[in-house]
Amino acid sequence: MAHVPTATAPDGAPYDEEALAIHAREMDFCWDDVPLHYIPGRMVATHVYNCMHLLLPEGEKAMSAALAQALPLIDDPRLAEEVVGFIGQEATHADSHGGMLERLVDLGLDARPVLRRLDKLISVIMADYGGHRIRHHLLCERLALFSALEHFTAVWGKFFLESEGLAESGMHPMVLDLLKWHGAEEVEHRSVVFDAFQYVDGSYARRVRMGVLGSLALAAAGFMTLGYLVAKDPERTRTRNPWKRYVAPVLEFLRATRDRVIPNTLGFLTEIPVYARRDFHPSQLDGMDLAVRYLAQAPIRHHGDRAA
């Protein structure tokens, strides 16, 4: 085992294991030759990933902003540097998915209604009001929510790295690299938001509540977006046949799940009891070796390539 996971530790316990350095990496992505359906023959699965390109740029920016709000409260230099590294990684993720999103818009995907809804939702999540006590509770709720969401990104990140079904799906290699790189960094920084929440608040009731509500809200937002994207797919033949219109996409979704081209969305339910365990810590999820191996060969822009 290259990296020993940190077990749940009591308050005040000194660190007894090394830290993992968390740095943002600059990536060399180019979306120019990515087609609209970048997983051949799998329109619905493509849109599952499009949900990420739509929701992640703004979602990750909000997450970075919440962590930046928490940073002044964190007096532990180890957690503080992990939070700074996390913010940098999330900013590059947001940029990269944003570039992919621009490509999809160029190809005729109308993302605006989804982005407007997301914008409304995020402005409610990020709103600060009231006195000091209320503001602190709002920040804690935000951190609890993002900690729950980060659990899913880590679980999916591991899936992107290890799923043979996804690797062999014929997905455009640039998009596959985007997912794997993003997934690897999600695995790498999986503990940061959880630890920041534990540091600032640590309320178990709040963690469980947001674990449940966050999972369900993410599932709702995801499926709503997926439904919209499938319905508005620019290359889909318009039909009134209810079988082709409603049942066929559902079957395609189930096939993509069975073939492990997309993560199993039952995870929205099955991960809740995992996350709600009192002694849960994100480091209990393995996959760090997969992440480190992938990052060694990812299309990272190295310093020497800067002029290129």
Add this chain to the structure above:
Amino acid sequence: MTSSTDRTSDRTSDPATDLLIAAYRGYLRVFAQGRLANHLSPAAPVRRAGFDIDVTVVDRTLVAEDVVSITLARPDGTALPAWTPGAHLDVFLPSGLQRQYSLCGDPADRSSYRIAVRRVAGGSGSHEVHDQLEVGDPLTVRGPRNAFLLVPERSYLFVAAGIGITPILPMVTRAEASGAAWRLVYLGRSRATMPFLDDLELYGDRVVVRTDDEHGVPSAEGVLALGRTGEAPLPPAVYLCGPPPLIDAARTLVRPLAPHSRLFSERFSAPPVRGGEPFSVTLARSGRLVQVAEDESLLTVLRREVPGVAYSCQQGFCGTCKVRVLSGEIDHRDKLLLPAEREELLLACSSRGRGPLVLDL
């Protein structure tokens, strides 16, 4: 993200989103704004400690020409945080300088940390370690931290150049203990300048030593060829610690040569400046005007001009070399600073000026 060009969808009601928002607002009314908020979410913070550790120098040995090995332990001898091969420490020297050094001891020994430091021309940190640090001196270290993890594989090629042997040495020990096949190519100017040659002797011909004075300066092709047995492919993991040009050359070679091999690397000095334009810098506190050439970093110039200027990793990761900019347009080339900081701070090791800068130095 709201676009003003499309008004129609603005009017389209979206009951699902509105419901989600209303539910969340209701939730916050109870759990954030409500009277009982404190009781509904009883705070139970978990705060860890001990990233900064007070240690004492317990041993100091010259292990090669200009390389000193320093062993550190807690004053009371209690266990230090565990580490794995590839980990490093931030060392805060008595003068206030901060430097990063790889751990090169035995990870199983929890009572001490060992680092090895080469005296570098013009390196104030390495000079302080060599000339001033004595057994019994107190020091503060931060870490350990790992940015160079060893992943389990069945075979490895390790390449160490000079003092780059420090993270590689524990990797070799770990690979050997795990039963993996491995080979080490160890490069240096001359045998006298290369630490730990004696320790490596027991591995026989699995350690290939190449010195500039006997064999000439090696090329990256030559190094990779030395790491292969005959026509055998490169092992799945190549771990390389050395100067940036060697890493860059190896990286461009490994991908076409061995698409299934992964190159893991750590540099121990600043990467070369690419695509830089010259610019001038005014140091506001002294009023001095200095020039930064296209191929040197701002930090290089500051180190020349401002004694004791703070820096550590030189790669845009640690943030030690943050400098306040009083005026001028900044070409930010790091990924570390927060957006709010970018208005008035820059990292001297990576970022540059687009035209003249005035710095608070």
